[in-house]
Amino acid sequence: xxxxxxxxxxxIAVLLALGMAHVPLGDYMAKVFTSKHHFKFExxxxxxxxxxxxVEQSWKTYAASLLSFSAVSVxxxxxxxxxxxxxxxxxxxxxVSPSLSWxxxxxxxxNTNWQNYSGESSLGFLAQMAGLAVQNFASAAVGLVxxxxxxxxxxxxxxxxxxxxxVDFVRATFRILLPFSVLAAVILMANGVIQxxxxxxxxxxxxxGVQNIPGGPVASQEAIKELGTNGGGFFNANxxxxxxxxxxxxxxxxxxxxxxxxxxxxRTLGKLVGxxxxxxxxxxxxxxIFLGSLIATTAFEIHHSGAALQLAGSAMEGKETRFGIGQSxxxxxxxxxxxxxxxxxxxxxxxxxxxxxxxxxxxLGEVTPGGVGSGLYGxxxxxxxxxxxCGLMVGRTPEYLGKKLxxxxxxxxxxxxxxTPAVVLIGTAVALSNAGARKSISASGPHGLSEILYAFTSxxxxxxxxxxxxxxNTTFLNFALGTAMLVGRFVPILLVLGLAGSLAxxxxxxxxxxxxDTTKSLFIGLLISVAIIVVALTYxxxxxxxxxxxxxx
Amino acid sequence: MKNARQYFTSLRLxxxxxxxxxxxxxxxxxxxGQVALKESANGSFVTLDKKVVGSSLIGQNFLGSSWFxxxxxxxxATGYDALSSGASNSGPNEPGLxxxxxxxQHAIMVEEGVTANQIPADAxxxxxxxxxxxxxxxxxxxxxxxxxxxxxLTISALNALINLHTKPRTFGxxxxxxxxxxxxxxxxxxxx
Numbered sequence: 001x002x003x004x005x006x007x008x009x010x011x012i013a014v015l016l017a018l019g020m021a022h023v024p025l026g027d028y029m030a031k032v033f034t035s036k037h038h039f040k041f042e043x044x045x046x047x048x049x050x051x052x053x054x055v056e057q058s059w060k061t062y063a064a065s066l067l068s069f070s071a072v073s074v075x076x077x078x079x080x081x082x083x084x085x086x087x088x089x090x091x092x093x094x095x096v097s098p099s100l101s102w103x104x105x106x107x108x109x110x111n112t113n114w115q116n117y118s119g120e121s122s123l124g125f126l127a128q129m130a131g132l133a134v135q136n137f138a139s140a141a142v143g144l145v146x147x148x149x150x151x152x153x154x155x156x157x158x159x160x161x162x163x164x165x166x167v168d169f170v171r172a173t174f175r176i177l178l179p180f181s182v183l184a185a186v187i188l189m190a191n192g193v194i195q196x197x198x199x200x201x202x203x204x205x206x207x208x209g210v211q212n213i214p215g216g217p218v219a220s221q222e223a224i225k226e227l228g229t230n231g232g233g234f235f236n237a238n239x240x241x242x243x244x245x246x247x248x249x250x251x252x253x254x255x256x257x258x259x260x261x262x263x264x265x266x267r268t269l270g271k272l273v274g275x276x277x278x279x280x281x282x283x284x285x286x287x288x289i290f291l292g293s294l295i296a297t298t299a300f301e302i303h304h305s306g307a308a309l310q311l312a313g314s315a316m317e318g319k320e321t322r323f324g325i326g327q328s329x330x331x332x333x334x335x336x337x338x339x340x341x342x343x344x345x346x347x348x349x350x351x352x353x354x355x356x357x358x359x360x361x362x363x364l365g366e367v368t369p370g371g372v373g374s375g376l377y378g379x380x381x382x383x384x385x386x387x388x389x390c391g392l393m394v395g396r397t398p399e400y401l402g403k404k405l406x407x408x409x410x411x412x413x414x415x416x417x418x419x420t421p422a423v424v425l426i427g428t429a430v431a432l433s434n435a436g437a438r439k440s441i442s443a444s445g446p447h448g449l450s451e452i453l454y455a456f457t458s459x460x461x462x463x464x465x466x467x468x469x470x471x472x473n474t475t476f477l478n479f480a481l482g483t484a485m486l487v488g489r490f491v492p493i494l495l496v497l498g499l500a501g502s503l504a505x506x507x508x509x510x511x512x513x514x515x516x517d518t519t520k521s522l523f524i525g526l527l528i529s530v531a532i533i534v535v536a537l538t539y540x541x542x543x544x545x546x547x548x549x550x551x552x553x
Numbered sequence: 554m555k556n557a558r559q560y561f562t563s564l565r566l567x568x569x570x571x572x573x574x575x576x577x578x579x580x581x582x583x584x585x586g587q588v589a590l591k592e593s594a595n596g597s598f599v600t601l602d603k604k605v606v607g608s609s610l611i612g613q614n615f616l617g618s619s620w621f622x623x624x625x626x627x628x629x630a631t632g633y634d635a636l637s638s639g640a641s642n643s644g645p646n647e648p649g650l651x652x653x654x655x656x657x658q659h660a661i662m663v664e665e666g667v668t669a670n671q672i673p674a675d676a677x678x679x680x681x682x683x684x685x686x687x688x689x690x691x692x693x694x695x696x697x698x699x700x701x702x703x704x705x706l707t708i709s710a711l712n713a714l715i716n717l718h719t720k721p722r723t724f725g726x727x728x729x730x731x732x733x734x735x736x737x738x739x740x741x742x743x744x745x
Contacts, residue, residue: 001722001725001726003729005726006722006725006726006727006729009726010726010727013726013727045569048565048569049562049565049566049569050561050562050565051562051566064556064559065559065562065563068556068559068560068562068563069563069566069567071560071563072560072563072564072567073563073567076564076567118637118638118639120636120637120638121636121637129575129576129579130571130575130576131575133574133575133579134567134570134571134574134575137570137574138567138570166562166566169566170566173570173574178573178574178578181578182578182581182582185582186582186585186590189582189585189586189590189593189594190590190593191593192593192597192610193593194593194594194595194596195579195582195583195586195594196583196586196594196595196596197583198595198596200635200636201596201598201605203598203605203606203607203608204604204606205606205607205613205614206601206606206607206613206615206620206735206738206739206742207613207614207615207616207617207620207738209613209614211607211611211613211633211634211635212634212635212636213596213598213607213608213611213635214635214636215595215596217579217582217583219582219586219594220578220579220582220583221579235638235682236637236638236639237628237638237639237640237681237682237683237684240638240640240680240681240682241638241682241684242610242611242612242682242684242685242686243596243610243611246597246610247723247728248722248723248727248728248729249723249724249727249728251727251728252727304645305645306644306645306646307645307646307648307651308643308645308646308647308650308651308654309645311651311654311655311658312654312674312677312678313670313672313673313674314673314674314675315645315674316674316675316678317640317641317643317645317650317654317678317679318640318641318642318643318678318679318680318681319678319680319681320680320681320682320685320687321624321675321680321685321687321688321689321729321731322685322687322728322729322731323728323729324728324729327727327728328681343681344681345640345681346640346641346642346681348640348642348643348644349640349641349642349643349644349645349650350645351645352644352645352646442642443643443644443647444647444648445646447644447645447646447647450644467642468639468640468642469642469643469644550644550646
């Protein structure tokens, strides 16, 4: 069987697995967030934390709870990293510098997992598992509950309450993320992902050399790293490291895990709004763009343009033998189309146009299918924009899922659409005008611009992957990228919660003859077009100077 | 005052989940591993004469001419440093990368007595982790003449050894065919 043929079957196998899983999982998640029943364990937990689970919150209180939790998380994680050398088991690791601690704390709390450090040489086991991995759960849960709050905005009528943050958070964590993580961790471990607390094992090798082989609680972290679309590697090489991703099956599984919840949430939407067609339409738009990008990236990688890759005869620089070109292109597309940012191959060494597509996936706002929760709420905002534009064309008041899109809703949506591009482009411009930041660039010519553009695209969209030639651990870049992650995460979340509150206060608007049917293929086509056109217009000039300039000659 | 209470609740929630997700969860996975999956959870170590000589998942340097060589590695100063995994992170048009690949190509042409277009890509490129345990079967077969000469073995015996250690695609379609270099060299060492 040729490699190309095997790649096609591998990709189809991913789609089949997701196709089978998204209905039961989507329905299950809908049940989790509507159930009136609290488990005994949850009641105890609410009591210990001091929360009354029966009280619903207004969008402002919901947002305040979310922000206070995230602020406390950043502060505690920052402190944790600053003092890790005094906490056992630290494996002899030093305290992390202030600017790097700040960057890393924000990175993990915002579900970005941008890493300006190398895991095996900077962090002890306790900081990884009780600091970073906890935020892998928490940040995914935060994304998920915001998506659920927005769906409630459509579902409830004439009400100023959108749910209880604490209850949603606890259920997202303990009823969804934790059980699946346990299962995934055991499967990964059976395939060779390590889970131990051993110091580096000193080995005298066959060829009379010495090798220090590290230990660590990797499997438990790897599972939630993918399932929660986080992406922060235990080791510097991330999912290219054989202890994180030992064979082609684990690679396939990790791709499925990181796409699993984002591709299932449209079903949850359909179930909760009482029209499965609405969920299917969103899912279809996500899947079409994802597939297009996957095919393009795979084709460019097989074609291996670039002087060095032509010399080698294949785009194997930065790729693992066991994965080859096909599984590396698949992983790269999946990780940048979600907010994961894990890598199983060096993105910097991808062909110029494939690298451009990886950036494009993120620039879409990570909605194809996007991060846990953030992908769905991002796509719903684009859907609102689409319905609004269509409404303008025919001169009717636009409505979506039974709610009118009034000036107030449109203000939230428009600001949402503008926030991330502003963060990315202004951040890139500021960094390029800073002489110190320019020194961090390792590549020459347009590829050097791509390094910075990729970094701010990744940070602003909370992805976390990198063109890793960029030396990001400088005070300026730690601060600038940290700020980009913070603004790129919480400003959109606040706007979405505001939108949810505004929608919830409305009554139900029944569909009439003039209502645009948002379950039909016409709408799916429009939604895809709006998503791509909005991105293309915003980012094309920047892309033209980086990957396009390098790739088209 | 209400805001202060939110922060207090947040702190308690964070400490609660840190205990469950940050301590208990990894310990439970650890316990499952030690009971049921001890070998793989501990690092898939391989032994020769009861002495651990490496992990079958972590590639090693095999520089001597009597060994099957691994791929080039960007991990650490001399390659295959398992405490500093990573890739070269060179761009596809980087002049420095082209130069490096040419140098490696030339070295292999001299060492194996082959032409440039016989050399597979994995032989001259470095991997994503710098710890790639595998090489392509093509690169393994490329090295047989040299090793046969060094170890006074026949090329056909070495080809048989490579075929025995060639892992197929998982389920016939996942990943690529490959040969684990440490396992291959262990088998080579025990041929005598």
